[in-house]
Amino acid sequence: MTDVAEGSAAGVDESVVGARGHVPGESSMWFFVIGDLLIFAVYFVGYMYFRSQHQDLFLQSQARLNVDIGAVNTVLLLTSSLFVASGTAAARAGNSANALRGWAIAFAFGAAFPLLKLFEWIPEITAGLTPGKNLFFMYYFVMTGMHLCHVALGLVIMCFVIRNLKTAAKPKMSLVETGATYWHMVDVLWLVLFALLYLMR
Amino acid sequence: MTSLIRSPLTIVWAFLTTVTIASSFISVDGGAAHQINTTVTTVVLLIAAVKAYLVIQHFMEVRRAPRWLKLTTSAWVLGLFTLLVGFYFAGL
Numbered sequence: 332m333t334d335v336a337e338g339s340a341a342g343v344d345e346s347v348v349g350a351r352g353h354v355p356g357e358s359s360m361w362f363f364v365i366g367d368l369l370i371f372a373v374y375f376v377g378y379m380y381f382r383s384q385h386q387d388l389f390l391q392s393q394a395r396l397n398v399d400i401g402a403v404n405t406v407l408l409l410t411s412s413l414f415v416a417s418g419t420a421a422a423r424a425g426n427s428a429n430a431l432r433g434w435a436i437a438f439a440f441g442a443a444f445p446l447l448k449l450f451e452w453i454p455e456i457t458a459g460l461t462p463g464k465n466l467f468f469m470y471y472f473v474m475t476g477m478h479l480c481h482v483a484l485g486l487v488i489m490c491f492v493i494r495n496l497k498t499a500a501k502p503k504m505s506l507v508e509t510g511a512t513y514w515h516m517v518d519v520l521w522l523v524l525f526a527l528l529y530l531m532r
Numbered sequence: 533m534t535s536l537i538r539s540p541l542t543i544v545w546a547f548l549t550t551v552t553i554a555s556s557f558i559s560v561d562g563g564a565a566h567q568i569n570t571t572v573t574t575v576v577l578l579i580a581a582v583k584a585y586l587v588i589q590h591f592m593e594v595r596r597a598p599r600w601l602k603l604t605t606s607a608w609v610l611g612l613f614t615l616l617v618g619f620y621f622a623g624l
């Protein structure tokens with residue numbers, strides 16, 4: 332992967348990719364992100380430990396999940412993250428129109444995630460697969476539920492970024508980058524959840 | 533939109549999407565019996581680790597961030613997936 336920025340033939344255009352050694356967004360957001368990553372890591376490792384104690388239960392329970400919705404939701408978040416990243420680069424380069432378009436598209440992809448979650452959860456719950464069903468479904472609903480709260484907060488933050496891009500003469504880069512950092516973290520956590528809950532055997 | 537298509541970010545995204553779909557097929561086909569399958573598990577966990585690393589490096593722009601941030605986030609990915617794979621194989 333090269334450092335060549337959009338449209339420039341060679342070299343690094345720091346107005347687009349950000350200066351080397353630059354912390355994207357507020358440091359306090361990174362403090363929160365790293366803390367959140369560590370908390371989720373404890374849940375992930377805990378899941379793996381209890382899974383090893385109840386292999387058959389977890390394998391049989393996984394068979395009842397909807398892998399298709401899980402995969403589509405993964406692609407939705409990845410695509411949303413792409414538009415956040417390109418929208419952020421556009422904002423940095425001073426291209427407010429492209430920045431706004433990127434973040435608006437990112438919001439649309441992101442907002443589809445909870446919608447699909449409903450289509451996933453409602454048939455499961457009506458089929459009796461609730462958090463009280465067994466240890467796997469307890470982990471499944473608690474972890475995906477906590478993640479969904481993160482998605483919801485991420486969508487609210489995106490609204491603030493979009494409002495700033497719409498109204499401010501010059502985008503507030505610390506806000507844009509802080510929002511981007513949070514949203515990408517939501518993406519990273521889902522990538523791990525998807526592998527642990529849906530895919531592994 | 534042509535600049536977006538040629539952007540390095542889009543190449544990263546195309547890779548991430550491709551391996552997401554690949555890992556789903558690996559799991560659905562290879563793990564159809566819903567029995568312990570160390571090959572499927574190792575491959576899907578490795579793919580997840582690479583994906584998490586790439587999102588952090590390229591989308592979160594950590595690859596251009598200060599050293600402490602690169603080290604902390606990389607240690608998270610490496611430490612987490614080492615523990616996950618370790619607990620998986622220890623529990624077999």
